[in-house]
Every structure is written in C-alpha cells, then in structure tokens.
Amino acid sequence: MSWLFAFLILILILSYKPTSVVFFGFSLISFASIFTLLNEYNGISQLIWVAVLLYFFLFLPTPIRRLLITGPAYRLMKKALPPMSQTEREALEAGNTWWDAELFSGRPNWQVLEDLPAANLSDQEQAFLTGPVETLCAMLDDWDITHKRRDLPPKVWNYIKKQRFCGIIIPKQYGGLEFSEYAHSQIVMKISSRCATAAVTVMVPNSLGPAKLLLAYGTEQQKDYYLPKLASGKEMPCFALTGPDAGSDAGAMPDNGIVCKATFQGKDDVLGIRLNWEKRYITLGPVATVIGLAFKLYDPEQLLGNTEDIGITVALIPADTPGISIGQRHFPLDAAFQNGPNWGKDVFIPIDWVIGGVDQVGNGWKMLMQCLATGRSISLPALSVGASKFTCRNTGAYARIRKQFNIAIGEFEGIEEVLARMAGETYILDAARTITAAALDNGEKPSVISAIIKYELTERMRRIVNDGMDIQGGSGICLGPRNYLGRVYQAIPVSITVEGANILTRTMMIFGQGAVRCHPFIEQEMHLLQSQEPDAIKQFDRLLFSHIGHILGNVSTSLWLGLTGASFLSVPGDNNSRRYYRKIARFSAGFALLADYALLILGGSLKRKERISGLFADALSNLYLCSAVLKHYQDQNCPEDDLPLLHWACQHNLYLCQQALLALLTKLPFRPARWLLTLLLFPIGRTCSPPDDRLIHQTAAILLDHSPCRDRLTSGIYINNREDDATGRIEIAFDAVLKAAPVEVKIRRAQKQKLLAKGNPSHCCEAAVSQGIITAKETELMTQAELARTAAISVDHFDPKELTG
Ligand SMILES: Cc1cc2nc3c(=O)[nH]c(=O)nc-3n(C[C@H](O)[C@H](O)[C@H](O)COP(=O)(O)OP(=O)(O)OC[C@H]3O[C@@H](n4cnc5c(N)ncnc54)[C@H](O)[C@@H]3O)c2cc1C
16 A cells, blocks of 8 residues: 555646656656566555556657547537637737736746846936926826816926826827836826826826827828827727726627718718717816727728728827717716717718728727736726825824824734735735836736726725725824825726726636636646647647646646645745745635636636636635745845735735635635545645734734835835924924824823823823923924824815705
C-alpha cells in the first residue's frame, strides 16, 4: 500500500512543475520497474503498470487516442457549445489579458507584475495638477452647484474649456493635452474630491466618448475636423447608446438607420442614412453640440454591398441636425451634471458621418467594446478613489475632533473598526487604480481587469462612504454648505450603475469573460470547436491533453502549496510581504482548479449560473486587488509606517478570496467531488483570518493623527485650509485639536488625581493654570481647539421658506 501511495506522490510531484510527456512517462516506467524488481508481481504492481500504460495511451498523441477519445469528445463538446451572438463575441474579444491571465493560470509568473514600471507623472502633468486642476477645485462650490444652480457656473464651464480639460486624452497635434492614463486618473480623482458634478463633466469627454472613438477609428478628415474642436471645448460631445429598451443589454437597441439617398445641404442623391432613435440617461446630452450615436444599420436596397443587416454602427452627428430633439434634463439624484434624453425622427446624415466612414459600418459594437475595455479602467476608479480618500481624510479628522462621552469618538472600539476598514479599503483602491493606470500606460488593455476595478472600486467606495456617513451621524445627513459628505453619498449609485451596472458586471462579465480570455486553453479550444478546418480534431487533441496536464498540475500545486503554506515557493517581496505573495500563489492554483472543474461540469450552462460566476469573480478580483497592493507597496519603496495598511489590505483581500472559494465549494455540483476539491484546496483547513484587533487599532490610528502615512493615503485630493470652506474648517480643527492634545492629557491626568473637577477638559483650563498644571499659553491652544472644533462640527439650518419655496 505504501508503494501505491508513493506512486501517487510521484505523479503529484511530476505534475507540480510542467514536465515533458516523455520525462513524465520515463519516470513512471522507472518507478514501475523498480517496484516490480523489488517486489513479487502482485495486484499492486498490476495496478501500477495499468496506470503507466494508461498514461502513455492518454498522453502520447496517437491515432487511436484521437479515434476513441478526442473525436467523440470533440463532437460532443461542439454540440454542447452554447450559441454566441456577434455582440457577445465582440464583447468577449475586446482588449487583451495581462496579470489577470497569470492569476487565472494557477501559476502566476511574478515577473510580469514586477516588470511593470511604477506609475509616474511628467513635469507638465504635475504642473497641470498643481496649476489648473488646483485652481478649478478652488473655484468649485458644491452646494451652490448642486442646490442653487443645478449646473456649473458659467466661469467654471469656461475655465474647463479654456484649460482643455476636455482634451486630456487628445494628442498635442490636435491641441489636446496628450496626458498619460495615470495623469488622467489623477486629474479626475482630484476634481472628484471636490465636486462630483465637475468630475463627471470632465470625465465623460475623456472616457468612452467621441474623442476616444475618433482616435481609434476615425478617418483623418474626421480627426482633423473634430479633435481640435473637442480639445478646446468648442464642441461639447455626448455619447448616446442607452435607450428605454436597451440598458444593460445595449446590443438590443431598436434605434435604427436605413441606408438611402437623399438631398442634403442642396446636393441631390447624397448617399447616407435615415435615422430614428430614442436615447436616455445621456451625460452632457442637454449641452452637447455633437452626439456620438449608436444604432443598428440596415441596407434594404443594398446600396453599400450585398448585406442587408449591417449591424451596430456609430456616427458623429451635430446636435442641431434637423429632426433631433435634445436639451431636456434628467435629475440624477441631486447631482447637477448635465444628463438627459434625446430623440431623432427621420434624421438624414451623409454616410461619411459614420466614425471611420463607410469602412466602419457595422463595426460599432466592436469599437465600443474595445474603447470601453480601457475607458472603464480610468474614470470611475479615479472617481471612486477620490471619494474614498476624501472620506478618509475628512471623516477620519471628524472622528478625532468630535467628542462624545468626553472623549474623541475615534477612540471608541466600534468607530475604530469602521475607520480601519475605511483606511484599509482606500489603500486597496488606490493601489488598484494606480497599478491599472500604469498597466494601460505600458500598452496593456486588460478588459477583465477593467471590469474588476470598475466593479470593485465603485462597490468598495460605496462601503467607505457609507461608513463615513455612519461616523458623521447627523452632520452627514443634514444637507447644506457645511455638509461635505451628504452629496458624495447621494452620488454613489451613479457610478455603480454606469459603464456596466455592478450586479451584471460581477455576476456575468468578470468570470464570463475571464474564463474565455484569461484561461490558458479555453479560448483556443472554443475556436477549434467552431472551426471547419480539416485538422481541427488533431489540433484539438493536442490542446485537450495539454489542458488535462494543466489541470493535473493545478491539483498537485494546490495540494502542495496548501500542505506547506507555500513556504518553499520562491516569491518576490520582503519579510513583511512575502507571506502574502505565497498565499496569492496558493489561492491562484485553487481558483484555477475550481474554474476548470466548474467549466467541465457546467459547461455552457455556467453562463446562467450567475451566483457561481459571481463567486468566481470575487475570488479573482480579490487576488487582483491583493497583488496590486503588494506591487503598490513595493513601488512606494516599502514605507515602514504603511505596514498596518499593507497587512490590513492583504489580510482582508485574502480572507475574502478564501471565503469565496469556500462558498464555491458548497455550491458546485456533486458532493463527492466537492469533498475531494475541499481536501485539495484546504488540506489543513482554512488559513486566512480577517485583520485582528491589534491591526484594526493600528490602522484606524492612521486617520486620527498627522503622519506621512496619512498624507500618502490621501495624496492627490484637493485640500484647503480656508475658514469659509467645509473641509477647510475640518483641516483647521484637526490641526488645532492635535496641537492641544498634550495639554488635554495634562488636564485629564490632573482630573484622575482629583486635582481638578471632572468634565470637559476645556472647561477646567482656568483652574489648571491657577494650580500650575498648564501654562497660559497652553490655555490658548485649548481655546483655539475648542473654537475650531465648534466651527467644524456645526451644521446648517435654513429659514423654512428657503426649503419649501
Ligand atoms: C447618471 C447616468 C449617466 C449615464 N450616462 C450615459 C451616457 O452618457 N451614455 C449612455 O449611453 N448611457 C448612459 N447611462 C446609461 C447606463 O449605462 C445604463 O443605466 C446602464 O447600462 C444600465 O441600464 P439600465 O439603467 O437601463 O438598467 P437595466 O439594464 O434595466 O438593469 C437593471 C438591473 O438589472 C441588472 N441586470 C441586467 N442584466 C443582468 C444580467 N444578465 N445579470 C445580472 N444582472 C443584470 C443590472 O445590473 C441592474 O442592476 C447613464 C446612466 C446614468 C444613470
């Protein structure tokens, strides 16, 4: 029996590292021969020899194997392959894969992550942030914008246009700023920490919009005409895809265009398109001068070729073209950015208004998906991190300023837990935002990662802002110019819904696309299953058995790393971070194994098993976020005082990953298989726990005092020290309260020794001075702190007429 066990161990060892089929087979034969020589020929040796023969039969490509195994399997799988629409295929094929594919492989090559240069800003980008972006932020009065005007003031609109905020991504040759993706992200993040309305206004022309589409697909003539005007704000763009019957399933839009000839601007027989549409929720629509419109194109008279149903097409249409109704506004949850519906009735446009001209008709969906694959990685993540850093800085300070039961509320264990979560999550979000922007600047277009960070960053920002609201109590709820968090809270659902509503992104897109694009074999296998090539079975045969070898590899890797805690694995990092790299490697193997099992058992029906697919998304997302944290820590030169953040973030992400894998192990079909998989993934039980009390205390403390670590965590947002500004008052009070803290300690000590009466220390200053406990100068510090605290915690009240009028 021990020989049989040794034989199994040998198989596991051989499959742990990719080995050649011949070496693997040679090792098995050697083992079987030694066993037969040392023992008499018995049942166990028969079993071992059968296994060796089976191995050769399965893994050495032979015509018999193709005939008996691969051929029938190929035909069966071909039939079972779910049908895929053109729009689904184009969405799946958008972008590329990067670190996500490494995590999906079960054996991440850390060099891929290590090779990514750290994100950085050029001098010009830095100057823009400290110049025009700082000035713009100082000009913004969120209460005036959201409550009184419900729009940006004209001087802000003009400044945005004049400083070319709408041309961040447009090349200099067209008059744009031509900034990196990281700079783009920093700009949106900073503005969003001041005013969501302004951030959305700047964000839209630079994300999925006409400029991006023109740059990627426009004709030279279109680029020369439009890009300078878009960069300077002379043309204000919007992009119209969504309609009443086409939300998440935008490909189902009924909006249509018919190819025809008509008289246009005095010319007869102009080849063009007659359009009818109804769109809604379109950002910047009410002020747009040019509409990027997506519609389905038909050519019943076959004027363009011999296809009648051409497919989704995108055109750029001046908003004043006859037949267009535009200008009405929606009212998106008290945010004041421009958003509204538009309609087109029998609108005729010449064919060369199609982006990319006649060559690009029918390619609209592909164009949109390709641009979305990158756009989604920048704007909403930047917006989310801006809101999160803002909440950490201001609500963290509020927790230090605000006192209840005679102590700062931040010192209560309950609040500490929430503060630690806010700080730790913000560190994660910033790491993911920065690393992803750096990847984009390095030429990557990772569509699965773009879905992960859109979903995770907006979702986690929701939690951070909710936490902030809980800490703020009534001061977060009563709206007015003094309330800095209420409007941020109100705007949360906007980012959750746009660019792929979150439930759909989590449960359908991340794993749905990941399973095809990031898996080392599935995409090629699907391609061969759809192929009509004569030697498709031969190619499929090789691929299928490499895939089986890959699964075996993940079985042994998962078990080995689970048993040893991956202690013998060589990984990057330092003494503080190495353990997390190892855990990622371990969970990556487990994730890959479970993914293959789910794909094998559920096949195409996995598409509808959204609860399972959502858990896979959670596991993959947490692996990505955790690796981003490690890379971010390293890129920042491993600052020692960031260690609580590093530990909190990694422990939290890995715990969530573990819980997602465990949940999958209860949901996947077939109990015996689940038991076996649990043994392979968690041979010594679960090993990850959420951050403990000591770590929570250390992490929360970062938000309650001045430190380089707090400044790094909240860097890049707009900060001011103005007494007439809500967040300025918080900064002033935080500083004053911290300066007075040592004086307060002296008074409290005296109170404990019964030298002073109990109660609010600031009320005992006079007695404390007369007893020589504090000096007159120190009393001054206490008075200033008290005044600043009172100003910072006060809330607005209105004349009733002001609210009802
Ligand atoms: C403020 C704002 C600005 C916008 N700006 C623009 C713009 O500039 N241009 C533009 O074209 N569009 C824009 N949109 C539209 C936005 O992209 C859509 O709102 C989004 O695609 C969702 O569509 P819907 O609101 O119709 O929701 P629905 O599609 O009706 O979805 C409702 C819910 O069902 C879920 N759901 C749908 N299908 C699935 C599924 N298969 N599995 C699981 N869950 C599913 C969704 O996640 C969502 O939670 C904007 C929307 C808003 C609110």
